[in-house]
Amino acid sequence: MISRVESDGRPVVAILTMHDTQTMFRGNRQNFQEIIKTGKDMGFLVYVVTVRDLKLDTDAVKGYMLLSDHSWEQRLCPLPQVIYNRIPYREDEALPWVRRKIKECQSHPHIDLYNPHFFNKWRLFAWLNKSRLTKQWTPLTKRLKGYPTLCEMMKRKPYLYLKPEDGKAGQGIMRIRYQKNKSLPYRIQIQNNKNSTTYKAASLERLWNRVYQETKGSSYLIQQGIELAQVHGRSFDLRILVQKNDSGFWAVTGIGARMAGAKSITTHVPRGGTIEDPEKLLPVVFGPERSDAILSEVRKAAVHMARQIEKCSGQIHGEMSMDLGIDNEGVLWFFEANSRPMKFDEPAIRKKSLERIFQYSDYLIKQK
Known part of the structure; x- marks a missing residue:
C-alpha cells in the first residue's frame, strides 16, 4: 500500500520525466534533488512523476518523493498545479503516447505545463529571421540538401560550420575552411570527443565525399562560420540563461563563458571546453568599457530572442539557455537555444535559476 502525501495548502509542482525499469525514472538525479530542495525551502510540495504514472483524470498520482537520506520513495501525491518538463531525450519526447500526454497537460484547466518540447535548430533560425530585430543576430544558415548547398555557401563564405539539426553538446559538428594559397585548399575538421581530425582536399567535390560520409x-x-573573439589563442562564446520571473516576464538569470579546448572546434565542456567568467575574458579583448556595453547588449538581445522564439513556437516556455558568440569586432551572433537547459556550474547562476523555477511556478498558479 502506497502512503499518501497531502499538500497542506502548499502549491504543488511535479518534475516530469520518463519511467525506467531499472532505476524507477530517468534524468539527472542530482538536478532533481536540488530542484526539490529549493522548492521545499520556498514552501512548495515538489515530486518527480513519470509520463506513464501521470494520470490526469484522478485527484492523486503516483510520484517519487525525495527522502532525507536522499533515497526515493513512491507515494500518492496531489495532482500538480505546475508540471516542469524535464523529459531528458528527444527520442522519448517524440513517442506518440508521450506527445499525447503533453497535449493533455496543456489542455487541462487546472494545470500549467512549461517547456513543452525540445527546440529544432532549423526552426529556431527560421523563427528569429521572421523579426527584423532578431534577424540581425543570426549567421547565414541553410539546410544541407546536398552538394549544391555546399557549393552555394562556399561561394558566399570561405568559413563554414556543419551542425546536426537535433544534436546536443557539440556532437557531430564539423568546420570547413577554404584557404586559396594552399596546395590542398579545402580543409574539414571533424569534432571527436575532445579532439578534432582534419582532412584536406584539392577540390570541393573531394571534400563533399567526406562530408557525405559523415552526414x-x-x-x-x-x-x-564566425571568427570568435579569442584569449590566448582559444575561442570563447557565452552561455546565457533566460527565465521567466515572478511577474511572468523574460529576464536574464546569468551569463557564463565557455572557452574551446586546445584541440576542439566547439566550446562545449564535454568536448574539452572550460568554464570561464565573461567579465574577465571580454575586457582582455575589448577593454573594460566596451565589455560592459557588449554584456548590456547581450542581456537585451537574449530577452528579445526568447520572446521571439516563444511567440513563434506558439507554446508557453519558462526558460531557455542560449549560446551567443562575440566576433573579433565585438558583434553579437546567435548559435543555439535549448528549452531544457543543463545546469549552470556557476554557483550564483545556479542558485538564482533554481529559485526562478518556483517564482515563475508561483506566478502561473496565481494566474489560474
Missing part, C-alpha cells in the same frame, strides 16, 4: 542519413545545417 548521410542525418539532417544537417550549414552555417556561416
Whole structure:
C-alpha cells in the first residue's frame, strides 16, 4: 500500500520525466534533488512523476518523493498545479503516447505545463529571421540538401560550420575552411570527443565525399562560420540563461563563458571546453568599457530572442539557455537555444535559476 502525501495548502509542482525499469525514472538525479530542495525551502510540495504514472483524470498520482537520506520513495501525491518538463531525450519526447500526454497537460484547466518540447535548430533560425530585430543576430544558415548547398555557401563564405539539426553538446559538428594559397585548399575538421581530425582536399567535390560520409542519413545545417573573439589563442562564446520571473516576464538569470579546448572546434565542456567568467575574458579583448556595453547588449538581445522564439513556437516556455558568440569586432551572433537547459556550474547562476523555477511556478498558479 502506497502512503499518501497531502499538500497542506502548499502549491504543488511535479518534475516530469520518463519511467525506467531499472532505476524507477530517468534524468539527472542530482538536478532533481536540488530542484526539490529549493522548492521545499520556498514552501512548495515538489515530486518527480513519470509520463506513464501521470494520470490526469484522478485527484492523486503516483510520484517519487525525495527522502532525507536522499533515497526515493513512491507515494500518492496531489495532482500538480505546475508540471516542469524535464523529459531528458528527444527520442522519448517524440513517442506518440508521450506527445499525447503533453497535449493533455496543456489542455487541462487546472494545470500549467512549461517547456513543452525540445527546440529544432532549423526552426529556431527560421523563427528569429521572421523579426527584423532578431534577424540581425543570426549567421547565414541553410539546410544541407546536398552538394549544391555546399557549393552555394562556399561561394558566399570561405568559413563554414556543419551542425546536426537535433544534436546536443557539440556532437557531430564539423568546420570547413577554404584557404586559396594552399596546395590542398579545402580543409574539414571533424569534432571527436575532445579532439578534432582534419582532412584536406584539392577540390570541393573531394571534400563533399567526406562530408557525405559523415552526414548521410542525418539532417544537417550549414552555417556561416564566425571568427570568435579569442584569449590566448582559444575561442570563447557565452552561455546565457533566460527565465521567466515572478511577474511572468523574460529576464536574464546569468551569463557564463565557455572557452574551446586546445584541440576542439566547439566550446562545449564535454568536448574539452572550460568554464570561464565573461567579465574577465571580454575586457582582455575589448577593454573594460566596451565589455560592459557588449554584456548590456547581450542581456537585451537574449530577452528579445526568447520572446521571439516563444511567440513563434506558439507554446508557453519558462526558460531557455542560449549560446551567443562575440566576433573579433565585438558583434553579437546567435548559435543555439535549448528549452531544457543543463545546469549552470556557476554557483550564483545556479542558485538564482533554481529559485526562478518556483517564482515563475508561483506566478502561473496565481494566474489560474
